[in-house]
Amino acid sequence: MLARAEEFCPKVDGLPARPVAAELVGSFIVNVPKSNARQRQALITFAVEERIAAPLHAVQIVQAPLSNAKPGDHLALVLSNNIMAEIAQADAPHLPEYLLIPRPSSDTGPVWSVWKEGSRAVVRCYDGTGFAAEAAMLPLLWQRAGKPALRSLGEPLGDALPAEDLSDAPPPPDPADAAFSFAQPRHDAARGFAAWKWAAVAVAAALMLHLGFIAFNAHALRQIAEAERRTAEQAIATVLPGMPLTREVGPILSRLTPTQAVAAEGSFLPLLSAVSRTLADAPVGFRRMSWGKTENTLVVLVQSPGLEDLQGVERDLETAGFTVRSGAATAGNGGAEVEMRIGRGAGG
Template sequence: MTTAARPIGAPDQTNAPAAGVWTLAGGRLIIAEPGGPATVLVPTEQVRLLVVDLPLASRAKRLDALPFAIEDQIAEPLDSVHLVLGAEIAPRRYLVGVVRHELMTAWVDIAEEAGLGHAAIVPDALALPRPGEGQWAVDLGTERAVVRAADGSGFACPTPLLRAAWQAAGSPPAIAYGAPLPDDMLLAEGGLAAQGLSARLLNPALDLRQGPYARRRVALPNIWRRLGWIAALGAAAHIVIATADTLMLQHIADRRAQETRTAAALAAPGANLGGDLAASVADLLPSGPAARPDLFLPLLSRLSGALGPLSGGLAVRGIRFQANTLTMDMDAGDAGLIGRIDAALRAARISGQVTQSPDGSIRITARTA
């Protein structure tokens, strides 16, 4: 007796409930932990996780500034990628995700077909606990390693590249949450069994389902809708009371703004004070040396993702990073390896080149955008 073929994105479970934590692998959803908030974990190799300084007061302003803040850290055209603003991981520093639109569309379609249209979509590196200062959290598998760094970001790479990436990052002590790590890398064994995936993903640091890909809301039972109306009516009463206070505060703010403009005009005659008074005044202040953005991990993540299909034939000798250039040296491979690496770089739109030394070793030089 033959059975109907399972749709490509269908869950790997009969009559699966639309809840729990699911892992997307090979175009299929596989249940990782039943129960808890519906979440789909996607490969971090296909999502760039960045840490970006956005010293702006409101989320709307941060979203407006986001494309300009990351445009020098990505190679893709801005209109080809979905930008996601995540949690504040330090004062005025935010986790940011970048994923191509076609990938995001495919992931949402798979989730919808599986009855998980309301699920969060989260890079799997963010399912690891955030480690302490100067540490890594590592889930080491047979084919890939998933890493979360102390700044809250993360990346994934083929297992053979992990040691070289770890050395290039300054050999941070690592906490193992997967297969055992070598003794020189290991700080401690993790304890994920004590806290399940559902608990760790109750409030993910970054949900890719934002903007045009925002999650579909699940219909609420009648009793919850009624409670919602009651809460809304109560909130409306508070809004009426607060409106008077807001008008008074606006009057005070206008007066303070005029005083600030007058003081700025005296301190810097001829200065152009635009509509955004705070930004205009901040531009007049002397700027000290700013910390350089972390370009190493994002570039390494992109390169690792590009080389992932070739990882079985790669033997990395070392990785170096200077200014905006990452250099990766590896042992000689078969005759066509250089061509396949070069094609992988071009397919991933990574600016760089592949060369071969007289002794046969291969060098990859990749640069940030």
């Protein structure tokens, strides 16, 4: 999409903007109360913090333009300090490449605008967020997102994706989007720089995977089970290489789908989030995690320095209102571990 950036983006000191790959930029819609600029940045940071799996000191959270936004809605971009240093050395301004795709209107429901080039597709969603994915994964992500309407701005999407073809005259980006920049030229040192390196390719929603849980392998639907398993393996390979998949791949594929397009939220993610918050300061790690769908429980293999720590974790969870069933704990030179089945309490 470099040519599109050069055509539509304003030049700074004669230098055209350069698009930052969508895989490197996480995007979120957050809603915060009316506030001044300083308060708003703090509120946006707080709203995004629990939706990413990186410490705040390692990232930049930048507000991007969002045309026709609902009151209180803001587009937040998550950017890593690692890439920030690289962009700081560049001579040109930079912007996330999905801002070069105009935000599709959603008068009749969810819409994706898709720019496909070869084996890669960049998507701009109706809420203003964006992501990139392998073109081969796009039909599965589209199904998981509830089959939003599609507009094809680049190469044909294929028979599996019924799209309105706008490739003959793709609409230009919104001027405010095209004018956005993470960084100005290097000699303009008074201005800040920001960019982000994200490990998961599929969608921003995959960021929570770094909390320690791994993908799930299911054989639920005979015709699509193998395809879903391969997709999950490919997606997790760069996050936790070599880790085995267990029985249920549904949760990871749901997390690969952009957050705003998920039709409904089950009990898995709220329970995982609540347990993670409870154990945030505990001296433990997760070696394996799976989902007990029948009982709505997290099945977690917990590691800690010693048996007393495991007992403390169980007490903390029960005090927080969870039900915990623990298996037989084992201890060795490397510490102790036990399998716990964690569910909501009677009042949860």
